[in-house]
Every structure is written in structure tokens, then in C-alpha cells.
Amino acid sequence: MSNSASFSSGIAGRYATALFELSKVEKSQTTVEADLDALSDALQASPELRDLIASPVHTREEQAGVIKALSDKMGLSALTANTLGLMAQKRRLFVLPQLIAGMKALFAQDRGEVTAEVTSATALTKEQSEALAASLKTAAGKDVIIKETVDESLIGGLVVKLGSRMIDSSVRAKLSKLQNAMKEVG
Secondary structure (H helix, E strand, O other): OHHHHHHHHHHHHHHHHHHHHHHHHOOOHHHHHHHHHHHHHHHHHOHHHHHHHHOOOOOHHHHHHHHHHHHHHHOOOHHHHHHHHHHHHOOOHHHHHHHHHHHHHHHHHHOOEEEEEEEEOOOOOHHHHHHHHHHHHHHHOOEEEEEEEEOHHHOOOEEEEEOOEEEEOOHHHHHHHHHHHHHHHO
8 A cells, every 4th residue: 555655646746846847937836826726626526526537447538538628617727737638648647636735735835834734622713723823933933824624532722733743732632641641550
């Protein structure tokens, strides 16, 4: 499994790097980033599209035809559409979700931003999110974009992942530590 994941991420990384560099040369980063956001939304909304890019049953021609029609309908830039067409021709559409994630990371890095994955027991208010972003900016030295998820099993508190660092201040983690300490006593 890890070999196939490594293989996919390697392919996606090469396409992402090429598309990123070309978008910089053409000064179309904003357009390409908007295209990728729209593609990400389309992938989330359409199980048929996810099936098309992942299934080896569909021929190159079928994939290329659907991608061309999708690109035209969505009004994707020529650079994005051509990249998707090449990926369809080479039967590499299965890495599209990884390519999108890689491109988002490259664009954020280029802007000097870093993403923090924040998991909380309840949704953060706008003020809490802004205060957390400001605190994390101080710690990271870069602008921080918060990607929030809610996990009620945390009971309370937060789990923050920023790069390779993770801070778990959830009630669930504290209860788990207490439980382990109690086991050591008895």
C-alpha cells in the first residue's frame, strides 16, 4: 500500500511542480488556484467524476473527452485544461486529488503561509479562530491558514497540527493521561 501511495504522490508531485512553475511563468497563479479549487469542489460533489479518474475501465479517449468537456463547461484556464488533458492522455488522472493538495501547498508556501489543522470538540467562533491564527502566527513566524474540523469525542479543548508539530490539549487526551497514571499507581 505504501509503495502505491509513494508512487502516486511522486507522480502528483511532478505534475504539481510543473503546473506551479508554468503558472508562475505565465503569471496566472491566481487563475490556476481558482481552477483547482473548482476542480476540488467538483470532485467532492460528483462520485461519477471520482470514478472516472480512478477507474482503469475507462479508456484514455473517454477520460480525455470527459475532461475536455468538463474543462470547457467549468471555464478552466488553458494551462489547467492542457495539464488535465495531458494527464488523461498519460492515464494519470488518478493522482488529481494529490495534485490539487500539492498545488495548494506550493501556492501557500509561495505566499509565505502555512496551514494548521485544528480539531475541536465544537466549531470555533470567528473570534476564536482569528485569535488562534494570531497565536500560531507568532509561533510559526508565518501567516497561518486554519483548516478546522470538529470531533465531538475530544469532549473539549483542541488538537493543533502545524507542520511536524502537534499540540493536543483536548480533554480526551488529558483523561487518557490520567487513566494511564492511575494504572501505574495500582
